[in-house]
Amino acid sequence: xxxxxxxxxxxxxxxxxxxxxxxxxxxxxxxxxxxxxxxxxxxxxxxxxxxxxxxxxxxxxxxxxxxxxxxxxxxxxxxxxxxxxxxxxxxxxxxxxxxxxxxxxxxxxxxxxxxxxxxxxxxxxxxxxxxxxxxxxxxxxxxxxxxxxxxxxxxxxxxxxxxxxxxxxxxxxxxxxxxxxxxxxxxxxxxxxxxxxxxxxxxxxxxxxxxxxxxxxxxxxxxxxxxxxxxxxxxx
Numbered sequence: 001x002x003x004x005x006x007x008x009x010x011x012x013x014x015x016x017x018x019x020x021x022x023x024x025x026x027x028x029x030x031x032x033x034x035x036x037x038x039x040x041x042x043x044x045x046x047x048x049x050x051x052x053x054x055x056x057x058x059x060x061x062x063x064x065x066x067x068x069x070x071x072x073x074x075x076x077x078x079x080x081x082x083x084x085x086x087x088x089x090x091x092x093x094x095x096x097x098x099x100x101x102x103x104x105x106x107x108x109x110x111x112x113x114x115x116x117x118x119x120x121x122x123x124x125x126x127x128x129x130x131x132x133x134x135x136x137x138x139x140x141x142x143x144x145x146x147x148x149x150x151x152x153x154x155x156x157x158x159x160x161x162x163x164x165x166x167x168x169x170x171x172x173x174x175x176x177x178x179x180x181x182x183x184x185x186x187x188x189x190x191x192x193x194x195x196x197x198x199x200x201x202x203x204x205x206x207x208x209x210x211x212x213x214x215x216x217x218x219x220x221x222x223x224x225x226x227x228x229x230x231x232x233x234x235x236x
Contacts, residue, residue, distance in 0.1 A: 008038075008122065008123055009034045009035050009038060010034070010035040010038050010039065010075075010120070010121070010122040011026065011032060011033070011034055011035075011120070011121040011122065012032065012033040012104070012105075012118060012119075012120055012121075013025070013026060013029040013031075013032055013118065013119045013120075013121060014029055014030050014031040014032065014033075014104050014116035014117070014118055015028070015029060015030055015116060015117045015118075015119070016030055016109065016111055016112045016116065016117070017112065017117060018117050018159065020117070021117035021118065021119050021128050021159075022128060022160075022194060023194045024119070025183065025185050025186055025190060026121075026185040027183060027184060027185055029119075030116065031104050031116065033101060033104060035077055035078075036077075036078055036079065036080060036085060036086065037078055037085060038122070039075050039076055039077070040076075042073060042074060042075045043073070043074040044071060044072075044073050045071065045072040045073075045074075046068075046071055047068075047069040047072070048065060048066075048067070048068050048069060049065075049066040049067050049068075049069055050063045050064060050065055050066060051063075051064050051066055052064065070157050070158040070159065070160075071127075071157075071158040072132075072155055072156065072157050072158070073120070073127055073129065073155070073156045073158070074153065074154070074155045074156075075120075075153075075154055075156070076151050076152070076153045076154075077101070077151070077152045077153075077154065078149075078150075078151055079094045079097050079098055079101075079149065079150045079151070079152065080094075080140075080148070080149045081093065081094045081097070081148045081149070082140065082148050082149060090148070092146065093142070093146035093147050093148055094147055094148060094149070094150055095146075095147070098136060098150055098152065101152060102134060102136070102152075104116060105118070105131035105134055105154060106131055106134055115130065115131065117130065117159065118130060118131060118156065120156065121187070121190060123189070124189045124199055124200070124202070125199075126189055126190055126193040126199040127156065127158065128158065128159055128160060128193075129156035129157055129158050129159050130156065130157055130159050131154055131155070131156055132155050132156065132157045133153075133154065133155035134152060134153070134154050134155075135152070135153045136150055136151075136152050136153075137150060137151045137152075137153070138150045139151060160197065177224065177225065177226050177227060178195050178224075178225040179222055179223070179224055179225070180194075180195070180222070180223050180225065181220060181221070181222055181223075182217045182218060182219050182220060182221045182222075182223060183219060184219045186217055186219075187215070187217065188202040188205060188206060188211075188214045188215075188217060188223075189202045191205075191223065191225070192205055192225070195225045196225075202214055205223065205224075205225055205226075208224060208226060209223050209224055
């Protein structure tokens with residue numbers, strides 16, 4: 001919950017380029033999507049690439065590590081125009097809403113000549129990614145056959161800038177102290193992701209800046225982000 005008791009809705013933010021997705025927030029996004037209701041669950045997959053070349057006639061082989069694959073995150077998003085959830089029924093169905101969502105995730109953008117770079121934002125979850133799979137299941141229909149409820153299952157694959165990837169793989173590497181001015185819509189986990197490549201430093205940064213409530217950031221305020229080795233990571 002947000003400090004005023006309002007439920008935090010999951011956001012999908014869309015950007016033309018990867019650097020924009022790294023540092024941008026809601027104000028900088030080219031398009032945004034706010035979940036009607038937050039997902040009940042999500043699946044986060046971690047994978048590694050291995051090789052095992054077993055010789056002919058041998059009984060086994062040692063599996064050798066090659067590299068770590070990008071994380072994959074799967075969500076289900078509900079679309080509902082019955083009015084039961086938000087009191088806003090739409091008798092014409094939900095094709096328009098679902099199609100807008102599809103274009104935001106997988107549509108070809110004329111300026112960048114590729115689909116948008118995406119950022120999922122939900123509380124402490126900050127996941128910079130691309131959509132790699134989208135399936136749409138229509139589940140409820142009005143008398144004339146128009147769908148009025150659908151579930152969109154989306155698989156996202158993590159995407160990270162090379163500098164951020166290097167910092168994430170070597171947390172002990174030298175870093176600089178950063179000072180950022182808070183903008184409308186900023187959250188401390190989102191700012192930590194932008195600077196460190198990981199949102200889990202937010203409690204340490206809140207302590208260093210004397211923030212009694214890390215959820216209440218004042219636009220225009222200046223926050224200090226110390227080097228990585230001086231900002232202990234908060235356990236996930």
